[in-house]
Amino acid sequence: xKRLPEITDKVKRNLIWKSIFRRDYRNNVRxxxxxxxxxxxxxxxxVQVRESAVKLRFTWGMGGITFFAFITLVITGVVLMFYYHxxxxxxxxxxxxxxxxxxxGVILRNLHRWGAHFMVIVVMIHMFRxxxxxxxxxxxxxxxxxxxxxxxxxxxxxxxxxxxxxxxLGFWAITxxxxxxxxxxxxxxQGPFSEYLHITPYxxxxxxxxxxxxxxxxALLRSYIWHCVAIPLISIILMFVHFWRVRKDGGISKxxx
Amino acid sequence: MNPFIEIITQPDNxxxxxxxxxxTFFMVWAFQQAFQNDRLLAAGLPVDGEKDKFxxxxxxxxRIELIIAIVVMVGLxxxxxxxxxxxxxxxNPTITPNPAKAPWxxxxxxxxxxxxxxxxxxxxLPSLIVVGLLAIxxxxxxxxxxxxxxxxxxxxxxxxxxxxxxxxxxxxxxxGVFFRGPGWLWYWPWQEWDHARVVFEPTKDLTSLIGVDSxxxxxxxxxxxxxxxxxxGGMIAPYRYWKKNNPELLAKLGIVRYVTIIFLFITMMSIPxxxxxxxxxxxxxxxxxxWFNV
Ligand code: HEM
Numbered sequence: 001x002k003r004l005p006e007i008t009d010k011v012k013r014n015l016i017w018k019s020i021f022r023r024d025y026r027n028n029v030r031x032x033x034x035x036x037x038x039x040x041x042x043x044x045x046x047v048q049v050r051e052s053a054v055k056l057r058f059t060w061g062m063g064g065i066t067f068f069a070f071i072t073l074v075i076t077g078v079v080l081m082f083y084y085h086x087x088x089x090x091x092x093x094x095x096x097x098x099x100x101x102x103x104x105g106v107i108l109r110n111l112h113r114w115g116a117h118f119m120v121i122v123v124m125i126h127m128f129r130x131x132x133x134x135x136x137x138x139x140x141x142x143x144x145x146x147x148x149x150x151x152x153x154x155x156x157x158x159x160x161x162x163x164x165x166x167x168x169l170g171f172w173a174i175t176x177x178x179x180x181x182x183x184x185x186x187x188x189x190q191g192p193f194s195e196y197l198h199i200t201p202y203x204x205x206x207x208x209x210x211x212x213x214x215x216x217x218x219a220l221l222r223s224y225i226w227h228c229v230a231i232p233l234i235s236i237i238l239m240f241v242h243f244w245r246v247r248k249d250g251g252i253s254k255x256x257x
Numbered sequence: 258m259n260p261f262i263e264i265i266t267q268p269d270n271x272x273x274x275x276x277x278x279x280x281t282f283f284m285v286w287a288f289q290q291a292f293q294n295d296r297l298l299a300a301g302l303p304v305d306g307e308k309d310k311f312x313x314x315x316x317x318x319x320r321i322e323l324i325i326a327i328v329v330m331v332g333l334x335x336x337x338x339x340x341x342x343x344x345x346x347x348x349n350p351t352i353t354p355n356p357a358k359a360p361w362x363x364x365x366x367x368x369x370x371x372x373x374x375x376x377x378x379x380x381x382l383p384s385l386i387v388v389g390l391l392a393i394x395x396x397x398x399x400x401x402x403x404x405x406x407x408x409x410x411x412x413x414x415x416x417x418x419x420x421x422x423x424x425x426x427x428x429x430x431x432x433g434v435f436f437r438g439p440g441w442l443w444y445w446p447w448q449e450w451d452h453a454r455v456v457f458e459p460t461k462d463l464t465s466l467i468g469v470d471s472x473x474x475x476x477x478x479x480x481x482x483x484x485x486x487x488x489x490g491g492m493i494a495p496y497r498y499w500k501k502n503n504p505e506l507l508a509k510l511g512i513v514r515y516v517t518i519i520f521l522f523i524t525m526m527s528i529p530x531x532x533x534x535x536x537x538x539x540x541x542x543x544x545x546x547x548w549f550n551v
Contacts (some may be wrong), residue, residue, distance in 0.1 A: 035315040051309040110337035117272035137403040141394035171348035172357040180379030192549035253404035255307040
């Protein structure tokens with residue numbers, strides 16, 4: 001058997017390896033920088049960061065954890081989509097099939113469900129941390145605003161996902177939630193002043209949300225599309241603006257006095 | 258089984274238990290660091306992080322990110338192996354569960370329905386929460402406490418935010434999850450849910466306390482005066498107080514900021530006020546109009 005260093009040496013001189021990593025990594029300033037900006041994912045980061053960005057006690061890593069939860073949800077969500085039809089006839093039995101037919105279907109669904117709860121929890125804690133360190137103050141006011149939209153989107157992501165299993169829990173949670181839309185002033189049929197705009201259950205906000213006057217097939221399709229396509233897309237765009245701004249605003253905030 | 262154990266071990270409620278634990282942990286950690294920095298500030302010493310140097314991103318930061326990712330992944334996997342996501346009966350529009358609860362993070366808002374009509378609890382107040390959060394960086398003009406934990410330098414900002422976050426948002430969620438049963442009635446965790454229970458609470462409207470029918474014209478006028486003087490008085494009182502005691506602050510804030518801050522603040526405080534009126538004095542509405550009730 002050859003010794004390990006010899007093997008690694010050989011691998012590193014291999015044509016394929018070299019085409020991927022381009023150059024050898026020696027632990028010097030230049031290569032440490034190259035490791036960051038030579039990598040499309042890592043180069044979200046600057047080459048050097050302040051110590052507080054590395055110490056857990058300042059950020060708690062909460063923004064990063066939120067992002068990680070999101071990635072987990074995208075991956076498990078895409079796999080779930082292979083097994084799911086957003087129709088009243090099939091949605092519920094598809095979920096049942098996950099339980100009894102699909103290999104690892106239960107754990108797949110569990111990961112997506114608990115990951116979603118987890119993301120909502122950590123995004124709130126992230127906001128609390130940003131508030132407590134005063135990191136919304138100049139020059140980061142705008143990024144706080146992006147964050148508020150991300151918070152709302154996180155709630156909406158979870159909310160739209162609630163209906164997809166088409167069980168009693170989701171059905172009534174969405175019914176309760178969207179009934180609030182009917183109470184919108186001017187635009188909901190039960191809201192104040194809506195009669196002056198001739199608003200009825202068939203043309204109000206709630207109708208637009210549900211694609212009907214009741215939670216039914218159209219509502220299922222709508223929530224599915226918001227949940228799997230529209231809101232994730234908007235969130236991803238805003239997340240990248242968010243990360244970009246963290247850098248452009250001078251990195252993780254440091255004491256300014 | 259003990260109903261309390263039953264409630265907190267319901268699969269979806271485990272998330273709330275985890276939330277309570279995490280939020281408490283980070284709350285303590287944040288305030289502990291804040292007080293620690295406050296002591297340093299009082300002694301004229303640099304706060305935590307002020308003397309920070311730069312380090313390479315590769316590997317210290319990349320390493321810790323990887324470790325966190327692994328820890329979170331392991332945690333979620335263990336959680337997913339240990340607890341199965343529930344699936345209830347197939348959706349059935351003819352069978353209404355009692356209570357029908359919104360998703361847990363909206364239960365604070367659902368709880369507000371006890372105290373406010375839906376257009377306020379479900380539409381206006383949530384919108385104002387978002388507007389208020391967006392406004393925070395622009396209305397908080399205190400330049401201190403930027404980039405480090407501190408309490409002493411931002412007492413009021415932190416107290417107001419914490420009240421909103423911990424009490425009006427999180428505590429109401431916990432109440433909605435653990436203490437609300439059929440008919441949205443209050444149940445202690447050790448009480449059995451009773452679907453036949455009705456509680457007759459003879460609620461009245463504010464004006465009927467002084468013997469005026471709240472649906473009559475005088476009732477309408479009195480109600481309007483009460484709501485109006487809360488808004489106008491709430492707007493003017495801090496102005497007069499600061500004018501006397503802290504005119505520089507007023508000058509720095511300017512009129513737009515002042516009005517925004519006070520409007521958001523009195524809106525927020527209307528929630529605990531309405532709660533006390535309802536729970537202690539059994540008052541349902543303060544002002545009844547042909548279009549809406551407050
Ligand atoms: C999907 C949701 C979100 C993701 C993925 C996210 C991600 C991140 C990440 C990775 C950071 C870097 C520092 C850290 O980890 O703390 C960060 C910083 C920041 N976030 Fe978020 N965030 C989200 C939501 C929010 C929310 C809800 C707010 C506030 C309302 C917010 C405001 C900020 C601000 C102001 C910073 C800069 C903090 C500093 O420089 O110290 N973000 N975010």
